[in-house]
Amino acid sequence: MPREHMWRYLVMAAFFAIFGSLILYKTFSIQNSPQAEVFLRQGEFYSREHDVIQPPRGIIYDRNGNILAGNRTVYEIGADLASVRDPHAIALALSALVGADYNTVLERASIPASASSVYVVLANYVLPEKVNLLKSYDVTREAEPMDSTRCSNDPALFALRCEAQLARSYPERDLASNLLGFVNRESLGYFGVEQQYQNLLAGQPENIWIPVAPTRVQERPEVPAGASLVLTIDREIQAMVEDTLDAHITQTGAESGTVIVMDPKTGELLAMASTPRMDLNEFQNYGDIYTNEVPYNRAIGEIYEPGSIFKVITAAAALDQGVVTPETEYEDRGVYTIGGITIRNWNNRAWGLQTVQGCMQHSLNVCLAWMGEKLGQEKFYxxxxxxxxxxxxxxxxxxxxSGTVKRPGDPNWYLADLGANTFGQGIAVTPIQMVMAVSAFVNDGQMVIPHIVKAVIQDGSQYNVAPQFAGQPISAETARTMTDMLATSLEGESSLALVAGYRLAGKTGTAQIPVPTGYEENQTNTSFIGWGPVEDPRFIVFVWLERPETSTWASEVASPLFADIVERLVVLQGIPPNFQNIGTVSNSGQGSQQ
Amino acid sequence: MRNKSYVQAHSQTPWRRQMQMIGFFAAAVAALALLAGLYLNVTARASTIGRHVQSLQNERIRLQQQIENMESQLASLTSNEAMQARATQLGFAPVQPGAVTYLTVEGYRGRPNLQLAPRAGGQFIGVPRLPEAYTESLLDWVGKLFDEYGFGLLGGY
Known part of the structure; x- marks a missing residue:
């Protein structure tokens, strides 16, 4: 190398050395500058994307495995704002094919793309059929495949994105709607099972960060689906009960109706129906259907004065305390004064000498008020x-x-209340409370707690729900005596509640409806609660028709509804007849049970 | 004397020393290029597989949604209302109580309780996991090798 050129190499070497050193210095200084943490955070932020894994909501089955609530695919349609070419075309297509509002879509699709406006939602909960229309919008081009997030094959709609997601689906529509409840678009359960088991059904959503770099791809965590529930409800029995109830409401002109069918030994609710009902897939109509504070499920959410069906409680208490026996006699004079009020029988008649059995058979208010006073207020409550x-x-x-019970010591309780309460007036209960109370007559005095969930399926395992009992209000002997007395009462009255081939026990209830000024004239609540077959009870059936028009008496409107349900129920449950009762009942006369 | 002049002649040949330096430099560059190429190749393959894994994960989610959707569709098609309508169409009618003949079968306890999953406390089904080989980079793999054979100590453990 000629020495005269050596300086050139030295200059170049010095230049690169200084330049390289400056780069190293700058790199080092940036990494240790106060802003370094911000840069690192930004780098971290842009290296991954946030996502929420929403587990599928658990499925709700009936006791035989039929799906009552499942999940279906719906789509969120949005626009990648940077790719929007023609907002008018997007608005036109979405309004024509999806049913979205033209102006709303146009307004949103016209938002200019910026760092803060990248993507906008144009329509949500769009059904797959409508998305299919969009995917094949331009007939001259091949339709977009279903697994593509691009909505359409038309160049003017390339900015549209269709993201599939799961939404609640109710294949049986309005069947069992009162007990199921519904799920709104924010995946929150309202009423019934959906609300009660919201946390269990919804599962736990998980927030994850997905690396953008494909070399750093990570396995998506396994987020377990929400727990599934097997209900105690039998779909066929539920459908039968709803159909029968609706038919009787139409026949009697009743304002509303409620039916509960329960397995008395396990507390499993086999059916529960009330009116109105609604198609759960169109839950947005809730406000139009349930107006004026109408309860969603009257069976658990509406309280009413039960009337004479409550007499079974008074009689059971008196028998259990030994105050009376079925043979104890009482001279019915047609009136009974207690706490300053006079109590009369349902027909304002004196029935003369009656046994307790006769008092129940003829549903005598006077006799029950006497029984209640004999029992004493402390014991009665x-x-x-x-x-x-x-x-x-x-x-x-x-x-x-929870209902309303005034007790001695309450500021608004008077002795007259004791008299009224003994035959089910002045006390407000729910239908489900009556059913639970009566279950004591079937289970040797033990009350079973009603329940709707039979099993929970979580993390691949099934957890079966065991029956639970809520104490023993009466002895086993009292329970048997009550059942026998009420079965004899029905037979003695040739009640319209009887079903050929089956021995049944039960009680009618015709109750006046309280208003702020007293009780309504000519309007009643009519109900019936019964169980059977008496030898080995398989069901308790409670029916309630509110304000029937064809008759104000439960023996004429509620008893036939009970009988119609039981007649079909024994077939669906496979209960063979084993009792030769009077079979068909003459419609000529009204039974003396209220 | 002849020996000495020979050594001097060899060591004083400038082009030999330059060639030697160039040779070393070229070998270093070639080695670096080979490593870089290898790394690029492995990274590219990892990227491709990574994308494939991502698309499979998305596909799995889509299929799960499809299964849920189809289950609901099937439930709609076999709903009580649909089945009743179909039965009526085929000429069936609800059985009347008097028309039923009951047959007592000794030992038959009725329809068993629905069992959709093993009872709690039964068999545990483990969740399959993606092997690390599908996600780790070349450097991760080399690092693991070093750790495995104790070279990690050199790194300051």
């Missing part, structure tokens, strides 16, 4: 409490009411 009135039953559905 102790039994009311032991039978669970004034408390929720604990049934696993959202929206249960």
């Amino acid at each position: 102790e039994y009311v409490d032991r039978f669970g009135f004034g408390h929720t039953t604990g049934v696993d559905m959202a929206g249960e009411q």
Whole structure:
């Protein structure tokens, strides 16, 4: 190398050395500058994307595995704002094919793309059929495949993105709607099972960060789906009960109706129906259907004065305390004065000498008021409490009411209340409370807690729900005596509640409806609660028709509804007849049970 | 004397020393290029597989949604209302109580309880996990090798 050129190499070497050193210095200084942390955070932020893994909501089955609530695919349609070419075309296509509002879509699709406005949602909960229309919008081009997030094959709609997601689906539509409840678009359960088991059904969503660099791809965590529930409800029985109830509401002109069917030994609810009902897939109509504070499920959410069906509680308490026996005699003079009020029988008639059996058979208010006073206020309300009135039953559905019971010592309680309460007036209960109370007559005095969930399926395992009992308000002997007395009563009255071939026990209830000024004239609540077959009870059936028009008497409107349900129920449950009762009942006369 | 002049002649040949330096430099560059190429190749393959894994994960989510959707569709097609309508169409009618003949079968306890999953406390089904070989980079793999054979100590453990 000629020495005269050596300086050139030295200059170049010095230049690169200094330049390299400056780069190293700058790199080092940036990494240790106060802004370094911000840069690192930004780098970290842009190296990954945030995502929320929403587990599928658990499925709700009936007791035979039929799906009552599942999930279906719906689409969120949005626009990648940087790719929007023609907002008018997008608005036109979405309004024509999807049914979205033209102006709203146009307004949103016209937002200029910026760092803060990248993507905008144009329509949500769009059904797959409508998305298919979009995907094949331009007939001259091949349709977009279903797994592509691009919505359309038309160049003017390339900015549209269709993201599939799961939404609640109710294949049986309005069947069992009162007990299921519904899920809104924010995946929150309302009413019934959906609300009660919201956390269990919804599962736990998980927030994850997905690396942008494909070399750093990570496995998506396994987020377990929400727990599935097997209900105690039998779909066929539920459908039969709803159909029968609707038919009787139409026949009687009743304002509303409620039916509960329960397995008395396990507390499993086989059916529960009330009106109105709604197609759960169109839950947005809730406000139009349930107006004026109408309860979503009357069986657990509406309290009413039960009337004479409550006499079974008074009679059971008196029998259990030994105050009376079925053969104890009482001279019914047609009136009974207690606490300054005069109590009369349902037909304002004196029935003369009656046994307790006769008092129940003819549903005599006077006799029951006498029985209540003989029992004493302290004992009477102790039994009311032991039978669970004034408390929720604990049934696993959202929206249960506890009822209203005035007790001695309460500022608004008077001795007259004792008289009225003995035959079910002046006390407010829910249908489910009546069913739970009566279950004591079937289970040797033990009350079973009604429940709707039979099993929970979580993390691949099934957890079966065992029956639970809510105490023993009466002895086993009293329970058997009550059942026998009420079965004999029905037979003695040739009640319209009887079903050929099956021995049943039960009681009618015709109750006046309270208003602020007293009680309504010519309007009643008619109900019936019964169980059978008496030898080995398989069901308790409670029916309630509110304000029927064809008759104000439960024996004429509620009893036939009970009989119609039981007649079909025994077939669906496969219960063979084994009792030769009077079979068909003459419609000529009204039974003397209220 | 002859020996000495020979050594001097060899060591004083400038082009030999330059060639030697160039040779070393070229070998270093070639080695670096080889490593870089290898790294690029492995990274590219990892990227491709990574994308494939991502698309499979998305596909799995899509299929899960499809299964849920189809289950709901099937439930709609076999709903009580649909089945009743179909039965009526085929000429069936609800059985009347008097028309039922009951047959007692000794030992038959009725329809068993629905069992959709093993009872709690039964068999545990483990969740399959993606092997690390599918996600680790070349450097991760080399680092693991170093750790495995104790070279990690050199790194200051």
